[in-house]
Amino acid sequence: MTAIGKYWRIALGVAVIAALIIVPMNFNRYGLYILSQWTVMTIAAMGLNLTLGYAGQVSLAQGAFVGIGAYAAAIMTTQGMPLIAALGVAIVLCFAIGWILGYPALRVQHHYLAFVTLAFSTLAFLVFRNEDWLTKGIYGISNIPRPNVLGFATNRPLPFYYFCLGSLGIVSLAMWWLIRSPWGRAFVALRENPVRALSLGIDTRRYTLMAFAIGSALGGVAGTLYAPLTQYIDPVPFNLSLSLDLLMMVIVGGSGFFFGPFLGAMIAVLLPEWLRFTQGYYLMLYAVAVMLLLIYSPTGILGILDRYLTERRTKAASALRAVAKSRLETAP
Amino acid sequence: MSNLLDLLVAGLATGAIYALVAVGFTLLWQTSQTINFAQGEFVMLPAFLMLAVMHAGAPFWLAIILGILLSLLLLGLGFKLLLVDPMLRHGVLPLAIATMALAIGMKEAVKQFFSAEASPFPSIVPVGDVWILGRVVSLQSLGVLALAIAVVIGLTALLNRTSIGHQMQATAQNPTVARIIGVPVERMILLTFLINAFLVALASLLITPIYLAKFSSGEVLGQAAFIAAIVGGFNQVRGAIAGGLLIGVVDNLAAAYVSTQYRAAVPLILLIVIILFRPQGLLGRPEERTV
Numbered sequence: 001m002t003a004i005g006k007y008w009r010i011a012l013g014v015a016v017i018a019a020l021i022i023v024p025m026n027f028n029r030y031g032l033y034i035l036s037q038w039t040v041m042t043i044a045a046m047g048l049n050l051t052l053g054y055a056g057q058v059s060l061a062q063g064a065f066v067g068i069g070a071y072a073a074a075i076m077t078t079q080g081m082p083l084i085a086a087l088g089v090a091i092v093l094c095f096a097i098g099w100i101l102g103y104p105a106l107r108v109q110h111h112y113l114a115f116v117t118l119a120f121s122t123l124a125f126l127v128f129r130n131e132d133w134l135t136k137g138i139y140g141i142s143n144i145p146r147p148n149v150l151g152f153a154t155n156r157p158l159p160f161y162y163f164c165l166g167s168l169g170i171v172s173l174a175m176w177w178l179i180r181s182p183w184g185r186a187f188v189a190l191r192e193n194p195v196r197a198l199s200l201g202i203d204t205r206r207y208t209l210m211a212f213a214i215g216s217a218l219g220g221v222a223g224t225l226y227a228p229l230t231q232y233i234d235p236v237p238f239n240l241s242l243s244l245d246l247l248m249m250v251i252v253g254g255s256g257f258f259f260g261p262f263l264g265a266m267i268a269v270l271l272p273e274w275l276r277f278t279q280g281y282y283l284m285l286y287a288v289a290v291m292l293l294l295i296y297s298p299t300g301i302l303g304i305l306d307r308y309l310t311e312r313r314t315k316a317a318s319a320l321r322a323v324a325k326s327r328l329e330t331a332p
Numbered sequence: 333m334s335n336l337l338d339l340l341v342a343g344l345a346t347g348a349i350y351a352l353v354a355v356g357f358t359l360l361w362q363t364s365q366t367i368n369f370a371q372g373e374f375v376m377l378p379a380f381l382m383l384a385v386m387h388a389g390a391p392f393w394l395a396i397i398l399g400i401l402l403s404l405l406l407l408g409l410g411f412k413l414l415l416v417d418p419m420l421r422h423g424v425l426p427l428a429i430a431t432m433a434l435a436i437g438m439k440e441a442v443k444q445f446f447s448a449e450a451s452p453f454p455s456i457v458p459v460g461d462v463w464i465l466g467r468v469v470s471l472q473s474l475g476v477l478a479l480a481i482a483v484v485i486g487l488t489a490l491l492n493r494t495s496i497g498h499q500m501q502a503t504a505q506n507p508t509v510a511r512i513i514g515v516p517v518e519r520m521i522l523l524t525f526l527i528n529a530f531l532v533a534l535a536s537l538l539i540t541p542i543y544l545a546k547f548s549s550g551e552v553l554g555q556a557a558f559i560a561a562i563v564g565g566f567n568q569v570r571g572a573i574a575g576g577l578l579i580g581v582v583d584n585l586a587a588a589y590v591s592t593q594y595r596a597a598v599p600l601i602l603l604i605v606i607i608l609f610r611p612q613g614l615l616g617r618p619e620e621r622t623v
Contacts, residue, residue, distance in 0.1 A: 058425065104604075104607065104608060107608060107611065108607055108608075108611045112562070112566075112607050112611050114428075115558065115559075115562050115603065115607065116603075116604055116607050116608075118555075118558075119559075119600040119601075119603050119604050120604075122555075122596065122597070122600055123597055123600055123601075126593070126594055126596060126597050129593075130593040130594065240555075244369075244432050247429065247432075248429055248432060248433065251425065251426060251429045252429070280440075280443070280444040281440075281444060283436055283437075283440040284437050284440040284441055284444065286433075286436070287433045287434065287436040287437030287440065288433075288437060290429075290430070290433035291415065291430050291433045291434060291437070294419065294422075294426050294427075294429060294430045294433070295415070295418045295419055295430070298419065298422035298423065298426035299426075
């Protein structure tokens with residue numbers, strides 16, 4: 001990346017962040033709700049991107065972790081406890097369950113793992129639905145309060161959106177740091193070639209479990225934002241289809257790319273809304289769009305960009321080589 | 333004890349349908365590494381195709397024939413040419429995700445173009461009860477069981493007794509070697525897609541009279557068929573059949589003896605236990621790990 005490219009990227013980042021802060025100011029309630037949902041789903045998808053994109057493990061349980069986080073937040077905050085306590089509980093709980101769920105990943109691969117995690121998803125859904133004493137079953141939990149952040153109430157949609165956006169920012173920074181740390185490199189090594197990773201002295205068992213656990217914990221974080229966002233939860237949103245949606249977000253955005261989940265969640269949350277003018281056809285068009293995208297670029301949207309940039313770089317490099325060669329030839 | 337007999341017959345009847353769906357699922361996996369997450373929706377759609385033909389005024393038998401033909405065309409040929417072929421070289425996961433999108437699209441299309449309500453569907457087996465060993469057994473369960481068993485026997489005979497069946501098995505085991513020894517691999521793969529389309533159309537015909545035609549009816553069925561395929565052995569047709577029957581029976585027994593609330597959990601726990609201790613499934617061969 002040249003120096004100019006770097007400045008352009010920083011400028012683009014600043015512009016996007018500014019837009020995310022300023023533009024929603026005159027959004028209506030529903031627009032803010034959708035945008036907040038985008039931030040929540042992005043956090044959950046980032047967790048799955050760590051498990052799938054960086055450590056190469058297919059998980060169909062991310063929706064269940066969002067559910068666990070949401071129930072932790074709902075149950076604890078309606079009892080008068082602060083959201084930050086629920087966040088702690090959700091992270092610890094999801095981390096522990098994710099760690100345990102990682103064990104099958106050490107034994108079985110690919111589609112088998114997908115089905116173990118699928119089974120866990122459905123079991124979690126059954127627990128949400130049937131354990132009335134804890135989750136109020138199909139009646140759900142209502143009147144979930146929104147938190148006070150540093151003395152500011154986030155009851156109204158705009159402050160709550162900023163709260164979600166801020167959380168997304170913190171999670172993004174943490175993730176940025178993580179994948180650039182030796183841990184992140186170990187995750188990538190694991191995805192690219194497990195045997196070579198092992199021979200390089202990477203404890204593949206520990207890192208596989210770690211990728212699962214951290215990814216799951218981020219699902220829990222997303223859940224603790226989801227509950228106060230909707231202010232009412234029941235088991236239905238956390239069934240298997242949420243896990244499938246999250247998996248779709250990661251793949252469509254571009255798994256293994258840092259910004260993949262942002263784009264994937266945008267497509268999954270916002271595109272159906274934009275297509276709403278087509279009335280009953282919107283989910284159909286959405287499905288067709290996803291299929292066409294995957295046929296055209298199985299590595300997702302960022303895959304297209306990546307291919308384009310690589311191509312340009314190759315062209316630039318060969319142009320430089322040509323110039324150098326001609327200079328050599330013209331030289332006396 | 334006689335209650336157990338009822339449960340077994342009903343369980344085997346649903347299990348036989350799961351087996352039909354699971355067999356198609358394993359065939360697709362074996363010949364073309366396709367995990368079809370829309371398999372449940374594939375069972376849902378033919379019933380609606382048949383209903384649409386009947387709404388146009390055709391008699392039931394004609395609707396069945398046209399429904400099966402349309403299913404072969406759309407779910408067999410169309411699915412292979414339009415979705416699987418362009419995506420196959422990209423690997424298993426993007427294709428699996430694309431079939432998820434396909435499932436959403438199919439559900440929404442039926443909801444939009446047909447109805448969001450459940451529609452009744454005529455039964456091809458006479459409705460009523462028969463007395464066996466002094467017990468009332470539903471004729472429908474028996475008929476479904478008999479038909480499904482007949483199809484499964486026919487399919488096994490096709491795979492094991494005919495030269496086309498042997499060529500298909502060779503393709504499933506190792507396409508490269510099959511091609512070298514002169515098997516028309518492409519044609520065999522297409523054939524498995526057509527067989528899958530035929531099986532789901534048949535399953536649709538058998539199961540829809542019991543559970544009504546609804547746009548969302550594929551979700552539960554698809555999941556049951558996946559579990560059946562994995563439990564029995566992902567890479568074995570007879571494994572899928574055994575898995576289907578087992579899941580059907582276990583599901584029914586669990587509903588009666590464990591708890592109705594957690595009935596759906598019992599096959600899943602069975603699934604987890606089997607995957608952990610015998611990942612290749614009860615009757616499956618271990619797949620070589622590629623690194």
